Amino acid sequence: MMIQHTRRRALLKFTSNTLTNVFLIAYSVFCIFPIIWMILSSFKSSAEFNADIMAMPTSIKFSNYIDAFKTSNMGLYSLNSFFNALVSTVIVLFLAFIIGYFLARFSFTGKKFLTAFFMFGMLIPIHALLVPTFILFKKLNLFDQRFTLIIPYVAFGLPIAVFLFTSYIKGIPKELEEAAIIDGASFPKILFTIIFPVCRPIVLTIGILQFFSKWNEFPFALVLVNSEKYKTIPIGLRNFSGQYATNYPLLMAGLVLAIIPVILIYVIFNKKIIEGMTTGAVKG
Amino acid sequence: MGSIIFRKKKSTFLLFLLPGVIWYSFVTIIPLITSFSYSFFKWSGGPNKTFIGLDNFKMLLQDEIFWQAFKNNLLITLLCVIGQIGFALIISSLLSTKFVKFKNIHRSVIFFPVVLSTIIIGFIWTMMYNKDYGIVNWFLQFLHLDFLIKPWLDDPKIVMLSISLPIIWQYIGYYMVIIMAGMTNISNEVFEMAEIDGATGFRKLIHITLPLLKNTIMVCIMLCIAGNMQVFSHIFVMTSGGPGTSSMVMAMYSYEKSFSQYQLGYGSAISIGILVVSLAMVFISRKLLGGKNDDTAY
Numbered sequence: 001m002m003i004q005h006t007r008r009r010a011l012l013k014f015t016s017n018t019l020t021n022v023f024l025i026a027y028s029v030f031c032i033f034p035i036i037w038m039i040l041s042s043f044k045s046s047a048e049f050n051a052d053i054m055a056m057p058t059s060i061k062f063s064n065y066i067d068a069f070k071t072s073n074m075g076l077y078s079l080n081s082f083f084n085a086l087v088s089t090v091i092v093l094f095l096a097f098i099i100g101y102f103l104a105r106f107s108f109t110g111k112k113f114l115t116a117f118f119m120f121g122m123l124i125p126i127h128a129l130l131v132p133t134f135i136l137f138k139k140l141n142l143f144d145q146r147f148t149l150i151i152p153y154v155a156f157g158l159p160i161a162v163f164l165f166t167s168y169i170k171g172i173p174k175e176l177e178e179a180a181i182i183d184g185a186s187f188p189k190i191l192f193t194i195i196f197p198v199c200r201p202i203v204l205t206i207g208i209l210q211f212f213s214k215w216n217e218f219p220f221a222l223v224l225v226n227s228e229k230y231k232t233i234p235i236g237l238r239n240f241s242g243q244y245a246t247n248y249p250l251l252m253a254g255l256v257l258a259i260i261p262v263i264l265i266y267v268i269f270n271k272k273i274i275e276g277m278t279t280g281a282v283k284g
Numbered sequence: 285m286g287s288i289i290f291r292k293k294k295s296t297f298l299l300f301l302l303p304g305v306i307w308y309s310f311v312t313i314i315p316l317i318t319s320f321s322y323s324f325f326k327w328s329g330g331p332n333k334t335f336i337g338l339d340n341f342k343m344l345l346q347d348e349i350f351w352q353a354f355k356n357n358l359l360i361t362l363l364c365v366i367g368q369i370g371f372a373l374i375i376s377s378l379l380s381t382k383f384v385k386f387k388n389i390h391r392s393v394i395f396f397p398v399v400l401s402t403i404i405i406g407f408i409w410t411m412m413y414n415k416d417y418g419i420v421n422w423f424l425q426f427l428h429l430d431f432l433i434k435p436w437l438d439d440p441k442i443v444m445l446s447i448s449l450p451i452i453w454q455y456i457g458y459y460m461v462i463i464m465a466g467m468t469n470i471s472n473e474v475f476e477m478a479e480i481d482g483a484t485g486f487r488k489l490i491h492i493t494l495p496l497l498k499n500t501i502m503v504c505i506m507l508c509i510a511g512n513m514q515v516f517s518h519i520f521v522m523t524s525g526g527p528g529t530s531s532m533v534m535a536m537y538s539y540e541k542s543f544s545q546y547q548l549g550y551g552s553a554i555s556i557g558i559l560v561v562s563l564a565m566v567f568i569s570r571k572l573l574g575g576k577n578d579d580t581a582y
Contacts, residue, residue, distance in 0.1 A: 017383040024378055025386075028393040031457065034408045035396075037419060053417050095304035102301055106292065114305070121312050123566060125514045127535035128559035131542045131551040132315035135322060138329075155311035158304060187296065216401035218517045219535075223543065234403040238521070241407060248417055255407055259400060266399055270392045273399060278461045 035259070042252040049249045064253035072243070073228060074257055077236035082261075084232060085214035088153035092161050092210050093203060095154070100165025101191060105174075118159040126156065126219060134223050144226045152220045157210045164276070168202040169195065205276035208269055212262065233258045316559070322552035329548050340553035350554065353525075353532040354561060360448050360533070361512040367452035369504050372459035373497075377489050379460075380467050391464070395457035402454070406521025409450040413437050413522075437523050440530035447522050447531050451515060459504050466500030467493065502573040509569045513562040534558045 041049055042064050043057040068074050102108075103115065133152060137143040142151065172195065180190045196203075218234045225231060231239075240254050266273060323340050327333040344350055375394065379387055397405065412418045413436035421433045436446040470493070478492045494501075516535035519525065525532035525540065538558060542551025 020378050020381065020383070021385060024375070024384060024390055027375060028390050031394050031397055031453075034412060034419075035400075038408055038411075050417065053419065053422055095307065098300050099304045102297065106297075108297060114301070117305075118308070121308065123510070123563065124312060124316070125535070125558055125562045127514055127516055127538060128319070128555045128562070129312065129315045130535075131538065131548060131555045132319035132322065133311060134542070135548060135552075136315055136318055151307075152311045155308045158308050162304075187292070212399055216399075216403070218401065218403050218520075219539075222520075223539075234401055234517075237403060237407065241521075248411055248414075251407070251411070255404055259404055262399055262401075266392075266396060270395070274391070274395050274461050277398065277458070278465060 038252045039256055041249050042256050044249045046247050046249055064250045065257065067250055068240070068254045068257060072236060072240045072254065073231070074233075074236060074240075074254060076229065077231055077233045078257070080230060081215055081232040081234075084149045084153060085211045087147075088150045088157060088214050089207055089210040091150070091154045092157040093207060096158055096161035096165050096206070097196060097199065097203075098191070099158075099162050101169055101195060103162065103166045104169035105177075118162050121156070121159040130219055130223050133220070137224055143224060144230060146230060148224050148230065149217075149221055149232070152224070153214050153217065157213065161206045161210065164202055164206050164279070165199070168199060172198055204269075205272050208265060208273055209276050212265070212273070215261065319552045319555050322549055323556050325549040327549040328546045333549075336549075340550050341556075343550065344553050344557050349529050349532060350534070350537055350557065352529060353534045353537045356444060356531065357513055357515065357533050359444055360451065360515055361509055363445075363448040364452055364455070364512050365505055365508050367448070368456050368459050368508060369463075369501060371452075371456050372463050372504070373489070373494075373501075375456065376460045376463045376467060377493055380464065391457075391461065394460055397454045398458045400454070402517035403521055405450055405454050406518045409518075410437065410522050413446060438527055440527050443523060443527065443531045447519055450522070451512075451518055455511075459508075462504055462507075463497065463500055466497050470496045505573060506566065506569050510562070510566050513558075513565055534561070 037054075040057060041053070043060050043062075045061060045063070048055070048058065099114075099118075103111065134143070137148065137151075142148055176194060176198065177190050180194050185194070216234065217232070221232045221235050222238075225235070237254055237258060241251055244250050324335060324337060325333045326336045326339075378384065379390060384390075412420050415421060415433075415435045415438075418436075420436060424430065424432045434442065437443055439446075474492060474496070475488070478488055514535060515533055516539070519531060519533055519536055520539070523531045525536045534554070535558065538551055538554040541547045541554055
């Protein structure tokens with residue numbers, strides 16, 4: 001009797017464990033299935049896709065990718081997105097590092113205000129600023145230029161970067177700078193050759209997060225840029241989808257092109273990315 | 285001794301801090317101020333700018349579409365709080381159990397949609413929802429649920445649910461990771477004690493995990509509210525607020541008025557409206573949910 005009872009319990013436990021595992025696997029699949037569907041379909045011809053949307057591609061055809069490049073300025077859009085993302089990420093890192101350092105190391109009048117000021121920036125809904133920014137940029141002749149998007153990208157990247165830098169630098173022992181001062185090093189030298197290298201892990205985290213958010217950014221790119229030569233990937237995709245609304249495999253090839261960099265970086269750095277995004281959010 | 289070293293001249297402060305502060309103010313504070321001034325004009329972007337006082341705001345208060353959009357924002361927020369945080373709680377408590385395999389892979393995979401552009405998510409789901417070539421209807425057919433097959437984004441009655449699902453789906457991973465971080469702060473002893481007392485599975489979740497995670501969940505709800513007051517790109521891609529205005533949200537409406545109909549004065553007034561309503565929502569939620577509990581939550 002006793003043995004039977006324990007056996008039954010073990011069996012029950014085994015079943016519930018298996019069910020939990022199966023459920024989680026199913027959910028994980030659900031999370032990436034749309035992307036897999038998109039990638040697989042992008043290798044199909046239009047006729048093949050229309051015949052059966054779920055069938056595996058009969059052969060790996062890159063013709064959609066070639067067409068996506070040929071019929072749209074996908075290459076140019078990617079280059080623009082890359083340029084905007086890279087330049088604004090570098091500027092954010094530079095400015096936020098300095099502000100973060102001052103907030104972490106000094107007490108000065110207006111420090112509380114400065115912190116609150118950056119906090120406020122995280123609360124402002126971006127869409128409340130689209131119209132006035134558009135008007136402002138038009139007036140100052142900043143509208144539709146090579147560097148146009150970098151201006152808001154840097155500004156809206158700053159708050160979170162400043163907070164991550166501040167809390168990281170607070171954890172660095174002050175003895176590091178004290179020793180350098182005794183050695184007679186100048187302030188900028190201390191800042192950039194001693195402290196900055198120590199911050200490397202957080203620089204990488206912030207850098208990736210910033211790059212992603214700029215690469216993906218849509219509302220400002222939609223409103224502040226007009227010329228074909230400055231358009232970024234999200235805007236390009238929008239035009240592309242309007243043109244080829246009915247050719248799904250071609251459209252999917254375009255979408256895949258846009259997310260390849262994201263997938264690559266995510267595969268390598270996913271732990272850092274997850275950590276950075278969630279601490280940043282909670283601290284804010 | 286250390287304090288002497290960490291002292292700098294005022295000019296040094298200004299030199300190092302000003303560039304960042306000015307850059308930041310230029311795109312946040314200045315537009316906010318100018319936005320106020322434009323909202324008192326009737327203006328379509330050209331040279332004719334007529335001062336109309338508070339008329340734009342009067343119009344906004346009576347603008348049914350704006351308030352419908354606000355209600356839609358609230359509905360999406362509600363669905364997201366239930367869907368995202370609820371589901372994230374279930375997934376994270378399952379993931380925290382001992383016998384689950386491939387924990388890190390699950391975590392990375394479930395989080396993946398979070399890093400994708402909202403535009404991309406919008407496009408993928410538009411295709412998934414397509415009546416003839418979408419996988420949603422394909423699955424329903426596969427499961428012999430043909431009667432459920434619908435034009436998901438074209439039916440005003442269900443369009444709000446249809447557009448909320450991708451938003452919920454995209455960010456479950458985000459809240460999952462935050463909740464899991466909160467869970468690691470609960471000591472294992474608590475769970476072990478509970479298990480000895482015979483609490484398992486669902487009961488453990490309700491009676492032990494939830495109360496101890498209260499602060500974390502509050503933070504999640506606030507993030508959810510703040511995020512969904514801004515929802516735009518998903519909807520821009522999937523429906524642009526349609527059919528009609530049935531899936532209109534505030535940001536979409538402001539965009540449409542300002543950039544499709546060139547009512548820049550009224551668009552500015554809507555912007556102010558969005559700002560006020562969003563900040564009010566964030567403020568109210570903080571008050572209701574008991575202030576800022578970040579430190580204890582993380």
